[in-house]
Amino acid sequence: MKTILKQRTFTWMSLFMMSLSINAVQAATLPQATEKKINDITQMLHDNPQVVDNLHESLQRYIQQTSQLETVIQQNENYLYHNPNHPSYGAKNPDLTIVFFTDYSCPWCKKLDPVLHELVVKYPQLKVVDILIPLKEMNSSANSATFALNIWQNKPDAFSQTSQLLIKKPGSHDARSLLQVAKKTDTVALLDEQDDIQKQVNKNYQLFAQLGLQGTPALLIDGEIIPGYLPIEKLEPIIKAKLEK
Incomplete structure (x- = not known):
């Protein structure tokens, strides 16, 4: 997934630079290193005109996907960022919110x-x-997501322990593993499926697809999708940059 993202980023940058006219580049106030890269890319496109059509098509597709991403986020801002039915932690009045698309059966x-x-x-x-x-x-009719959401909304004092136990188990969850966690946290009654919880999970699926995500984990940070796992030494600089904006 990360490789695909890098390829898309490279394609977009190439296309974007191609679309700039020489006058626009000269008129803009850009760092010298950036201007050199623009000139290099422009020259590469002139030297390899056979790639222009494919790059142009890719740029149009990228713009459509970006526009769709922005639209989906705007239309679902309250659901994603301000919905008390989602588990959350951290600041009550945050400077930055990280939306974490996650699966208790996903090792990453x-x-x-x-x-x-x-x-x-x-x-x-x-x-x-x-x-x-x-x-x-x-x-599965009963799954770790509906179980955890049921606890978050109906017995929040037990959520932290439940979540940690769900994370601690290696591999995927099944009815047996969920029952073991429920017994340890005295939440067996909350294993039963509820319509409103299932509707929420269905909505989560829908947004997951509309945002173009293909797997978990994935982060939505300040309008940017970051797919896959990142260690703290790689994720922290991104967070610091967003906070300093």
Whole structure:
């Protein structure tokens, strides 16, 4: 996924630079290094005109996808950022909110979760919102997402312990593993599926698809999608840059 993102970024940059006219480049106040890159890319396009048509098509597709992403975020801002039905932690009045698309049966989600908790401790102006999506349990009537959401909304004092136990288990969850967690947290009654919780999970799926996401984990930070797992040494600079804007 990260490779695909890098390829898209490179294609977009190439196309964007191609679309700039020489006069526009000269009129703009750009760092010298940036101007050199623009000139280099322009020359490469002139030397390889056979790639122009494909690049032009890719740019149009990228612009459409970007526009769709912005539209989906704007239309669902309250649902993503201000919905008390989603598990969340961190600042009550955050300077920056991280939306975390996660799955309790995803090993990389389990690895990223403590990274986000560490960042919230280091940067108290941060907030994290979990959008639970049971991709690996799609065919199960009861799953870790509906179970966790049921606890968050009906027995919040038990949520932290429940969430940690769900994360701690290696591999995917099933009815047996969920029952074990429920017994340890005295939440067996909350294993039962509820219509409103299932509707929320369905909505999570819908947004996941509309945002063009293909797997978990994925982060939505200040309008930017960051797919896949990142260790703290790579994610922290992104967070610091966003906070300093």
